Amino acid sequence: MPLLISFVLLLAIMVGCQxxxxxxxxxxxxxxxxxxxxxxxxxxxxxxxxxxVPVKVFRGDFENNDLVEDTVVTGSRISFELPVDQYYxxxxxxxxxxxxxxxxxDGDDIQVDENDYCEGTCFEVDDGRIDVELAFPKRSxxxxxxx
Amino acid sequence: MRKFTFLLLCAxxxxxxxxxxxxxxxxxxxxxxxxxxxxxxxxxxxxWEPYDIALGGSYRYVVNGNKFLGLFxxxxxxxxxxxxxxxxxxxxxxxxxEYRYLLSAGLDKRWWLTERLDxxxxxxGGFTFVDYRGTGSGTYKGHTIQKKEGWVPVVKAGFHYxxxxxxxxxxxxxxxDPMSISSGHRVYAGTGMLLSINAFKKIEDSF
Numbered sequence: 001m002p003l004l005i006s007f008v009l010l011l012a013i014m015v016g017c018q019x020x021x022x023x024x025x026x027x028x029x030x031x032x033x034x035x036x037x038x039x040x041x042x043x044x045x046x047x048x049x050x051x052x053v054p055v056k057v058f059r060g061d062f063e064n065n066d067l068v069e070d071t072v073v074t075g076s077r078i079s080f081e082l083p084v085d086q087y088y089x090x091x092x093x094x095x096x097x098x099x100x101x102x103x104x105x106d107g108d109d110i111q112v113d114e115n116d117y118c119e120g121t122c123f124e125v126d127d128g129r130i131d132v133e134l135a136f137p138k139r140s141x142x143x144x145x146x147x
Numbered sequence: 148m149r150k151f152t153f154l155l156l157c158a159x160x161x162x163x164x165x166x167x168x169x170x171x172x173x174x175x176x177x178x179x180x181x182x183x184x185x186x187x188x189x190x191x192x193x194x195w196e197p198y199d200i201a202l203g204g205s206y207r208y209v210v211n212g213n214k215f216l217g218l219f220x221x222x223x224x225x226x227x228x229x230x231x232x233x234x235x236x237x238x239x240x241x242x243x244x245e246y247r248y249l250l251s252a253g254l255d256k257r258w259w260l261t262e263r264l265d266x267x268x269x270x271x272g273g274f275t276f277v278d279y280r281g282t283g284s285g286t287y288k289g290h291t292i293q294k295k296e297g298w299v300p301v302v303k304a305g306f307h308y309x310x311x312x313x314x315x316x317x318x319x320x321x322x323x324d325p326m327s328i329s330s331g332h333r334v335y336a337g338t339g340m341l342l343s344i345n346a347f348k349k350i351e352d353s354f
Contacts, residue, residue: 062285089281
């Protein structure tokens, strides 16, 4: 019982000693200036019908037509280095075996997070993640062809 | 058309059943008449493909406590972007990440089975709308994205369990047409409370 009381008292002292003025030490590799660029990581499907996939990256929604990247991708992952604090949309164009086309669309933003430490503010880039992998088997496509 | 026929049958069942006298089990009529306002946190979901889940809330107002008849209004939304496929015309499709929402309202009725348990049905309508990631509803290479939005019937049925005087849980079935990839048949789970000062005092006392 005395051990328990001692433990509770110790805990109370530790908690009581903490004030709002205390600060955390900055982590290793802290960026003290705001970065201007981040990455947009894109995942896509490469298969027999689509050994290479046309990919377009737009600033904002794609219908704004603010094209920033236009390329053909042969791997299932690609990253684009782009300015931060922007929302991006990606359109990947796939062909189906029967000649149908699927435009896979996704969007995300690249943001800069700010955290305050004892040494000052650290900046961290929150990269954008885009998933334009094909998700549907052909039967689903046919099911919704004539809605 | 089939959906609206189904909805009409449900409504007829609901209104027709009001003529049946119900035993006032455990003072249920007094309970319904006295506490007219309640709120629910709801989670409709599927445990089969295509997997889906929504989070939402609803409000219930007892219109007639003697007949256990209420009005409900609610909102629910899918908290993540789910991949859906939409036909864009001329052999082209759009695969989009969809956030789907539903605003609904209707009538509900309860049948008390024991002092704590009742069976409930709810029939109504709602407006479902979407938000797609990466687009509003644009045109790409001559193919236009047509947002799958509109008025839909909403049906709920299941068991309502009174945990205490103020708090309860619900479990059952829900249907609404999400107008895209999933079928609309869902498992419905929810929890709720009476909106009364006594209920809020009970919560306050527990802290």
